[in-house]
Amino acid sequence: MTTSTNLEPSTFQHTPFYCEENVYLLCKKLCADGVANPDSSDLFAVFISNEKKQVPLWNQKASHRADGVVLWDYHVICIQKKKDGNSSHLVWDLDSSLPFPSPLSSYIAETIRPSFPLFSEFKRSCRVVHGPIFLRSFASDRSHMKDTAGNWVAQPPPYEAIVAEDGIPNNLNEYIEISSEDAAENLNADVVKAALTQKFGIVVGESLLEEFLSLVDD
Template sequence: MDQGPGLRYQPFYCEENAWWLCADPALGPGARHVVFLVSRAGRCPLLHQRAAAPGRLIAWDYHVVVVDGQGRVWDQDSRLPLPSPGITWLDETFALADRLPAIYAPRLRVISAEAFRASFASDRRHMRDRRGRFQHPPPPWPAIGEGMNLVHYLDPAAPRPGLVFDLAAARRWLVDLASE
């Protein structure tokens, strides 16, 4: 399924959508980054996600977006424009973050698109129930890489891969990207 002209997209497979998206020429020139949205609670509340009713939070176990060289966020699961200016996306998506318990505070793990595409692997086991059935239909493309290393991206306390930002640091990073 496509979301936008020519973009690969499968609902509930944001990490795979990002893997394809970060190599897409539609993102324009400049360095690209993959951003994992996580929290210490193992649930990251976001607004404006199509899987939730308008105006309602959804708490994903994690979510993945791509940031292009102009500091724009490509969130294929958002109701916000695709792409959105990074600061606008950050402010709108996390507008209620300061009202939530600290354990739900978002952490943004930022990895270069090049490093992500070279190292990420998912055999999709995390999308299967106890009986081995998919909880949501898988994408039509083959699984990415060999094995499974998704867990390495999800722990906000782990020092790598990439860098982990809180909202204030993510804001500064996005401002810097947009001004380059």
């Protein structure tokens, strides 16, 4: 396999404010370049949001603050599970100012900052979707990026909109509708199986991401 250090963020397609599509193309490129498994089985798309659509994340390039904090309505990253027990799982986030990719443990500590005291409306949950299912099922017609007059809030990517393999043109809302009430409080084999088989994965609290990866069989 190619070493991940050979890939710079500039070699990936990146359109500001379209993180879900950026991650979709990133997953495909990691597979094509031999950095991830050809079938994307070691990849997970992770949607981070909450009921209020207000999630603070640090070390983001879009920030105008020294600490890099941004209050996103939602954010999407790719996590790669490493088979080697001595290797850290990796986070691929094209919007992050941290090393690319970053070890999952340091990304959580520096971007999600679970120890930072937050009001309840800013608490974050994560929808974890297995790579193969995400690449087959995800679709976005980009309608969420238009205002009431039909004008673009942010310029869309130059390529055609992503359509799911079954022909569905848009299901982004199903991925980004995330509630803490839906989050699994405890992880077990059934929860992990659901994450690997369900179209929209599972929702877990931010504190369970590392534990979830540890329970996924290689």
